[in-house]
Amino acid sequence: MEHPRKSREIHNHHMDSTMWNDLQFRDDDVVIATYAKSGTTWTQQIVGQILLGPDPDIETAELSPWVDLRVPPKEIKLPAIEAQTHRRFLKTHLPVDALRFSDKANYIYLARDGRDVVWSMHNHHANANGLWYELLNDTPGRVGPPIAPPPDDISQYFRDWLAGDGYPFWPFWENIRSWWEIRHLPNVKLIHFAEMKRDPAGKMREIAQFLGAEVRPDAWPLIEEYTSFDWMKKNATKATPLGGAFWDAGAETFINKGTNGRWQQDLPSADSAAYEKRAVAELGSECAAWLAQR
Helix, strand or coil: CCCCCCCCCCECCCEEHHHHHHCCCCCCCEEEEECCCCCHHHHHHHHHHHHHCCCCCCCHHHHCCECCECCCCHHHHHHHHHCCCCCCEEEECCCHHHCCCCCCCEEEEEECCHHHHHHHHHHHHHCECHHHHHHHHHCCCCCCCCCCCCCCCHHHHHHHHHHCCCCCCCCCHHHHHHHHCCCCCCCEEEEEHHHHHHCHHHHHHHHHHHCCCCCCHHHHHHHHHHCCHHHHHHCHHHCCHHHHCCECCCHHHHCCCCCCCHHHHCCCHHHHHHHHHHHHHHHCHHHHHHHCCC
């Protein structure tokens, strides 16, 4: 299969996809991709511990930058990435056609049922403080409308997200679909959040094998400890951007529940059915079934 080519740019209150255009890839780069709120930080922690650990003091948020986040500007961000001397593991929330793709880098894509995504996203959005809004809305270079506070009603938030295809963040279906379409490439690995929850130890070993990383057998117990939800919650400042400064309740708000199915208690059945119908229409039955697992 031919490797994908970048065909467009994406700009919004969060993103500037041109950040990737001038990035100088290395042959051993790792790119961790998700739509958002799908296990990104967890996977960054896992990859960081596999490549650089086990070490409880690894500052994942500092070592694994979100490349397409539009702040800081590229003249600051790209030199900082270039200066890294360890094996780099970079983060993106872009669909494939807006991402400059390297046939040498390894890509890990995490997916999660959209209903679980929204329940996690609402917590993220509702607890964001003034600094978060200031950074996203007022920093020069924003393209498109600002992001506003969310409604208190999480079901309404879900309906707005579904009707607006990812509103007020970015499109959901194209993101899932674009990565699903290249899942057979040898340097791409798709993992579902539910699979990671069911068998974290097994999936971590799969990731290590995919990355060609040699991990001592006696290192795995510590890697498993330092990537557990409880450990990450207690040490959230190490994995959270700016140590959680964008949330008044701190980094523990960013690393919230780590569970699936919370929407089942609150989301009306008609809204859930509308989502499931949309998923099949947008993704096809095979991908929609894969995405719906929990």
